[in-house]
Amino acid sequence: MASGIKDRVAILGMGCARFGERWSDDAETLMVEAFDEALADAGIDVSQIDAAWLSVGFDAQNIGPSGIPLAMALRLPNIGVTKVENYCASGTDGFRGAVYAVASGACDIALAMGVEKLKDTGYGGLPVRTRGTTYDMVNVTGSAPGFFAQLAGAYRAKHGVGYDDLKRAMAHVSVKSHQNGAKNPKAHLRKQITEEQALNAPMIAAPLGLFDCCGVSDGAACAIVTTPEIARALGKTNLVLVKALQISTSNGWELQGGGWDGSYFHTTRIAAQKAYAEAGISDPRRQLSLTEVHDCFSVTELVTMEDLGLSAEGQAWKDVLDGTFDAEGEIPCQIDGGLKCFGHPIGASGLRMIYENYLQLLGRAGERQRQDPPSLALSHNLGGMPNQNVSAVAIVGLEKA
Amino acid sequence: MVGIIAAGAYVPRLRLQRQAIADAHAWFAPGLKGLAKGERAIASWDEDAITMSVEAARDCLTGVDRARVARVVLASTSHPNADRQNAGIAKEALNLADEVAAMDVGGSQRAATSALLDALYAARGGAGDVLCLAAEKRPAQPASELELTTGDAAAAFLVGEGAVAAEFLGGHSISIDFVDHFRASDSAFDYNWEARWVREEGYAKIAPKAVNGALAKTGLSAADVDRFLMGAPMKGVNEAVAKASGIAPEKVADPLQAQLGDAGTAAPLVLLAHALETAKAGEILVVAGFGQGCDVLVFRATGEPAVRGLGVLGWLARRKSDANYVKYLTLAGHLNVERGMRAEFDQKTALTALNRSRKAVMALVGGRCTRTGTIQFPRSPISVAQNDRAQNTQEDYPLAERRARIVTYTADSLTYSPDPPCWYGAIEFEEGGRMTVEFVDVEAGYVEVGAPMRMMFRIKAQDERRGFTKYFWKAVPDYLAGENAKLAAE
Missing domain, CATH: 3.40.47.10 (Thiolase/Chalcone synthase)
Structure with a gap:
């Protein structure tokens, strides 16, 4: 039986862009907005981040199917960025990636970023999309x-x-x-x-x-995670x-x-x-x-x-x-x-x-x-x-x- | 003895009130008010000659072993496809064996009688049982007389040798390129010549020759005819033909103009299916199809039941009156309404995937695990049954004729539908297996958890960009009750 994740990972910093109809912003500026807050909260330098996860739900309307847009937006130091797409649960799944990376000991500090630029579709509600070639033939496009x-x-x-x-x-x-x-x-x-x-x-x-x-909004949110020990070493006293x-x-x-x-x-x-x-x-x-x-x-x-x-x-x-x-x-x-x-x-x-x-x-x-x-x-x-x-x-x- | 083994029909549920059509056009074509009586059947946006013929075929094959069918023929002048076999799609939907032959017939308002005549000759020649389908969703130009007089419908006959409900006595055909109307392959609507000339030089002169020819071949006289069955796209032409043929006016069958409309090439077959609901042993039925000549078929009823499903009567009774002419125009595709961006969703079908999933998509064949008995849709290598890791243990399990009940439902006003709101939800088949599926032909009051449903082959979506029609199954209220339901499931 696995021992679980309890108390093995601390949140070092978090950030969240203002959500809404951000007509003047694209995914890049939204990610920077969330990241700036998280990085200041964490009190670290970008060079200390070992790996990153990027969560997006609708790549067609958004930033495409890779982790590259995050690496480019934040000018990350060529670390690994994993794109996570798991419907509307993508955000927590990306967080899980970062948390597991830290818990495994493979990374000291990891980043999870979630972003969505939905208000470029031209209509209200979520975009209509395929769920796969076979699924679309025998299921409802509701x-x-x-x-x-x-x-x-x-x-x-x-x-x-x-x-x-x-x-x-x-x-x-x-x-x-x-x-x-x-x-x-x-x-x-x-x-x-x-x-x-x-x-x-x-x-x-x-x-x-x-x-x-x-x-249905534009927005981004970000978490920087590490081990409780490193968090304390970085001067954090009140840990989440x-x-x-x-x-x-x-x-x-x-x-x-x-x-x-x-x-x-x-x-x-x-x-x-x-x-x-x-x-x-x-x-x-x-x-x-x-x-x-x-x-x-x-x-x-x-x-x-x-x-x-x-x-x-x-x-x-x-x-x-x-x-x-x-x-x-x-x-x-x-x-x-x-x-x-x-x-x-x-x-x-x-x-x-x-x-x-x-x-x-x-x-x-x-x-x-x-x-x-x-x-x-x-x-x-x-x-x-x-x-x-x-x-x-x-x-x-x-x-x- | 060769003849009709079984007959069936289908009439779409919506009945447009002719008064509504005439009222809408009164400012422009006030003359149409003379036709503003009764109602006509209209196919919904998701019905075409194929889907209607499939439903008629299911009606016809109620209680019949489908393995009997050796050939399937579909006659229509409104075939959805110019080069993709329409009868072949019906064959797939009916889950007939791949060894069944299929053929489309079209090109004339008498295509259906020609197809039926040929089917009977083929059966007589030893071709086996032929499933002869006729369906029509005639494109009628707004404000044309045809818009009021036509009605969408389908008929189906299983013909062959053996214990028949109607013995085929003989037939006669005349071919003359008499152009009363025409429609080129790439034209949207018919072009018509003067009605008086069509009636007097066309119907009244050509059809009686065919009737008399058929009677002569079968050794019968006009006095022997008990029912004269002919469509009446123009009021009174059937009666005029009967009179010129020496058939008494009371023998002329009601062309169902008041409650259905003239179903084009399918009309004589719809009337024949209707007649067989009540025909007594020994009755002589004469069926005529007019169009660039005339076909006449002569049958003698044997007293055996031909219609085991709903038949024309049953389908006519399943009706929803509609007086919304604009809705009809929209459903028929004659009004280019603003549909919103959600309608832009690309409906392209991967033909490779369709071929792989042919039985699931076209015939609603699911799987049944031979170990656990679990029924599911679609089939999968590992069964959906919990705690059973058996692989590749499923056999084909057709679900199209299984009754189902609603598990969950909604009326979705956000998603694009040509006929909003889009009703859908989960259904569970009585023997097991469930799917999420669209509901059609429903009313708000009917849809509830537990409401009984049955499946119907309909258009799922149109890929307008490429001109490809996506077919699939939808759930409709289970209007087949008691014995019909049991028979249909057999």
């Missing part, structure tokens, strides 16, 4: 909201939840995230909305209305350590097999259980201080609360309506606004979540800082569709947590 919307009907059927009840709970998820995003200067969407606005918005993919869908890092990938059972009812994420349940075991967490709802989850759609966040064991099965919609996951609630979710309002530059999102958890743990989150001092924070980064996906769970925490 939209992301179309695939995630299917969670809702399946969840209602399984748990006997009325349409209006679930719709209202979904609205609450988004209202909460808009409240949080309004306090975040780097967030894409910074306006509060009302439940009525969410409920009455135009339908995108039934039952998901406009406000049930996250923003990686407690768990798990990725679970669908093997086709949900899509082709029998038994999955479409109301939850099979992979998230597996990744969460492994991550809790790795981090030594037995009661996540009590032990975790806060979470950043992959709220690409309101309903995704809602069912993910159950998949992460933060709500009992069939009860998340009630917990949501009770305010359990609000900023002032028992266990806040998306205290930075989440994908919904911080925005969703695909390759950067997983790193953005870790960035927020890092800031919260260090008490550096400004106006949105959780007052009850956090010690253990989870991020959940999902790529793909409910029926076929990559689910990544990262837990970071303070040294003693």
